[in-house]
Amino acid sequence: MPDLLPYLIGGLANGALYGLLALGFVLVYRATSVVNFAIGEFLLVGAYLTYTFALFLPLPLAILAALPLAFLFGLLVERGFVRPLLGRSVVAVIMATIGLAAALDGGVQLVWGPDLKYLRGELPQLSFQLGDTFVPPRAVWNLVLALPLGFGLLWLLRKSRYGVLVRAISEREVAALALGIPTARILAGVWGISALLATLAGALLAAASGVGPNLVFLGLKVFPVAILGGLDSVGGALLAGLILGILEALSQRYLEPILPGFTEALPFVVVLLVLLVRPYGLLGERQIERV
Amino acid sequence: MAERKDAEGNGMVLSVENLKVVYRGVILALDGVSLEVREGEAVALLGPNGAGKSSLVRAVAGLLPKFEGRVLDGHVRLFDQEATHLDPARITGLGLTAVLEGRPLFRYLTPVENLVAAGHRLSPRELKEGMEEVFARFPRLYERRHEQAGYLSGGEQQMLLLGMALLTRPKVLVVDEPSLGLAPKLVEEVMRTLDTLRREKNLSLLLVEQNARAALSIVDRVYVLERGRVVFEGDAKAAQEDQDVMEFYLGKEEVGFRQAKRYRRRKRWV
Numbered sequence: 001m002p003d004l005l006p007y008l009i010g011g012l013a014n015g016a017l018y019g020l021l022a023l024g025f026v027l028v029y030r031a032t033s034v035v036n037f038a039i040g041e042f043l044l045v046g047a048y049l050t051y052t053f054a055l056f057l058p059l060p061l062a063i064l065a066a067l068p069l070a071f072l073f074g075l076l077v078e079r080g081f082v083r084p085l086l087g088r089s090v091v092a093v094i095m096a097t098i099g100l101a102a103a104l105d106g107g108v109q110l111v112w113g114p115d116l117k118y119l120r121g122e123l124p125q126l127s128f129q130l131g132d133t134f135v136p137p138r139a140v141w142n143l144v145l146a147l148p149l150g151f152g153l154l155w156l157l158r159k160s161r162y163g164v165l166v167r168a169i170s171e172r173e174v175a176a177l178a179l180g181i182p183t184a185r186i187l188a189g190v191w192g193i194s195a196l197l198a199t200l201a202g203a204l205l206a207a208a209s210g211v212g213p214n215l216v217f218l219g220l221k222v223f224p225v226a227i228l229g230g231l232d233s234v235g236g237a238l239l240a241g242l243i244l245g246i247l248e249a250l251s252q253r254y255l256e257p258i259l260p261g262f263t264e265a266l267p268f269v270v271v272l273l274v275l276l277v278r279p280y281g282l283l284g285e286r287q288i289e290r291v
Numbered sequence: 292m293a294e295r296k297d298a299e300g301n302g303m304v305l306s307v308e309n310l311k312v313v314y315r316g317v318i319l320a321l322d323g324v325s326l327e328v329r330e331g332e333a334v335a336l337l338g339p340n341g342a343g344k345s346s347l348v349r350a351v352a353g354l355l356p357k358f359e360g361r362v363l364d365g366h367v368r369l370f371d372q373e374a375t376h377l378d379p380a381r382i383t384g385l386g387l388t389a390v391l392e393g394r395p396l397f398r399y400l401t402p403v404e405n406l407v408a409a410g411h412r413l414s415p416r417e418l419k420e421g422m423e424e425v426f427a428r429f430p431r432l433y434e435r436r437h438e439q440a441g442y443l444s445g446g447e448q449q450m451l452l453l454g455m456a457l458l459t460r461p462k463v464l465v466v467d468e469p470s471l472g473l474a475p476k477l478v479e480e481v482m483r484t485l486d487t488l489r490r491e492k493n494l495s496l497l498l499v500e501q502n503a504r505a506a507l508s509i510v511d512r513v514y515v516l517e518r519g520r521v522v523f524e525g526d527a528k529a530a531q532e533d534q535d536v537m538e539f540y541l542g543k544e545e546v547g548f549r550q551a552k553r554y555r556r557r558k559r560w561v
Contacts (some may be wrong), residue, residue, distance in 0.1 A: 164408050165411055167404075171398070172353060172395060176397075177354060177394035178354060178379060178383075178390075178395060180411070181380070181411050
């Protein structure tokens with residue numbers, strides 16, 4: 001089927017962004033057991049930051065400038081919203097992130113206004129031909145940035161000293177503290193990385209389709225992606241993102257004509273079906289709990 | 292402030308003064324406990340379940356908040372510095388490392404990764420040398436160094452914990468019930484290892500144990516804790532000869548059936 005390929009490529013391009021955002025979400029969840037409901041807003045803020053920088057910097061530099069600020073933003077969120085609630089019930093932190101999400105939603109509109117804006121400048125027009133099909137720059141950039149970052153993060157978590165500490169703290173915080181590990185600082189770093197990933201996803205999304213308050217809706221997609229991949233699997237998040245991106249594209253092409261609007265619901269339907277067979281997601285760890 | 296020394300001029304490494312520890316504001320775990328560990332010596336803290344031994348360990352290590360506890364009164368001094376409310380990272384930095392009860396290691400991580408986590412403050416070269424030393428000391432750990440630590444046997448896990456403690460470069464080691472759940476032969480091995488480590492590394496040791504016999508074999512002095520209070524204090528030899536310690540912690544010799552019926556020794560301490 002000749003016209004399938006462009007859809008697949010578009011799907012991969014979207015999927016890369018889903019994966020990136022889900023990566024940020026899963027990282028925090030895995031390290032701290034916190035469900036960050038404000039992850040969509042991280043993306044939003046990141047996109048707007050990039051927009052602002054792009055007003056006076058070439059786009060690639062604007063993105064590079066936004067990233068360290070995003071990291072800082074993540075640190076601030078941890079310091080201001082998560083750490084004060086340490087020791088309280090998990091629900092308390094979740095509520096805090098929901099509140100933060102609402103605050104950021106409004107705050108962003110206060111500062112930048114509610115209209116859709118387009119980024120000044122463009123990413124370098126990298127594109128190529130795959131046989132008959134044209135692979136647009138946004139697909140190239142999304143994949144070129146998201147995939148190495150995802151694998152890099154996996155490597156960081158599995159092999160680096162920092163990753164060992166993160167995994168140790170997330171498994172048994174008291175034991176880590178007893179060894180003198182600075183748990184608060186390390187977990188703050190995780191939030192920073194999460195914000196950085198969300199910002200990159202936001203920047204790429206903005207470069208393709210502009211900045212507006214509606215960007216948050218991508219945040220809703222994070223949950224099916226993360227659950228599909230397995231809530232505690234970093235690799236799963238990336239994989240699930242790509243898979244859902246492709247499935248969405250296919251649904252757009254083949255199902256939309258017969259079932260209009262179904263594509264919106266597709267990620268959730270897919271997750272439902274997969275969970276019936278694999279309750280912990282594609283790559284999640286089987287949890288055995290003692291009662 | 293001049294360093295406090297005892298009669299022989301040994302510096303005080305760890306000093307607990309009239310410590311009162313409470314959980315959730317209502318459960319009094321320690322009721323005015325005082326003890327001290329001098330430089331280079333090994334001290335045992337004995338007592339039955341619920342005496343408050345682990346609470347003391349947590350208090351000294353700065354971990355009480357994590358267990359919903361706090362110091363109500365009293366002081367903990369480390370190398371003559373006020374350490375009562377320091378956070379655990381600072382306390383480890385000052386040179387006290389606590390090995391908590393229940394073998395608190397990272398079961399989903401491999402022994403190598405456990406050691407890497409413990410050696411978080413070391414430079415890459417120091418870490419490498421430190422790990423080599425641990426594996427040289429505990430060859431069984433080396434063989435299983437890439438398996439998940441949760442699959443190691445109890446004795447191996449205890450050895451791994453001691454190795455991890457070493458990588459934090461301690462000057463004072465506080466070990467909470469290392470013999471728990473171990474076969475007698477392994478208990479002996481763990482005690483011997485602790486003793487060897489202490490001598491080789493010139494550490495001061497506070498050994499908290501329920502297994503009095505095992506602990507007494509390697510320590511210089513003994514405290515006995517019951518219901519949050521110190522009820523006995525003395526050197527190991529005196530402890531082994533004290534009637535009450537012998538009866539309640541070491542076991543008396545067999546008394547005949549008739550004797551047992553009539554015998555009701557009253558505890559001399561409260």
